[in-house]
Amino acid sequence: MIVRKVSDIVGTAREIVTPNWASRRLLLKRDGMGFSMHETTIFAGTETCIWYRNHLEAVFCVEGSGEVEVLPAGQVHRIEPGVMYALDRHDHHYLRAHTNMRLVCVFNPPLTGREVHDADGTYPIMAEEPVAG
Ligand code: 9YT
Helix, strand or coil: CCCCCHHHHCCCCCCECCCCEEEEEEHHHHHHHEEEEEEEEECCCCCCCCCCCCCCCEEEECCEEEEEEECCCCCCEEEEECCCECCCCCCCCEEEEECCEEEEEEEEECCCCCCHHHHCCCCEEEECCCCCC
């Protein structure tokens, strides 16, 4: 059995911090589960353009609020605790956080943890003025 605690991951190689988000990798490919699991905080006031061309991802919000806009059509879905969205079509999207948003994300195939942002399909766009939250 694998047991891990987010607070034990902070500050280790299993944590990545970017200008728009920080992610703690609870499970990665090398853990052998067939999916990866991440606890990701999206920072308040940020907008991130994301396109996981090679992965399917499901995201469950446990804290905070924001929205996801699906491209190119532009449907906007509100994100709040209890909401799950699944990128079942490798959907290109904008992720916006109104407050700090804490998300639990799973990927199939699993991330190795070595993906860099562009290869990962993640392109950060800095908000001009992040809001507190
Ligand atoms: C919101 C989101 O896509 N989180 C995924 C986790 C993150 N890209 C990571 O751990 O690399």
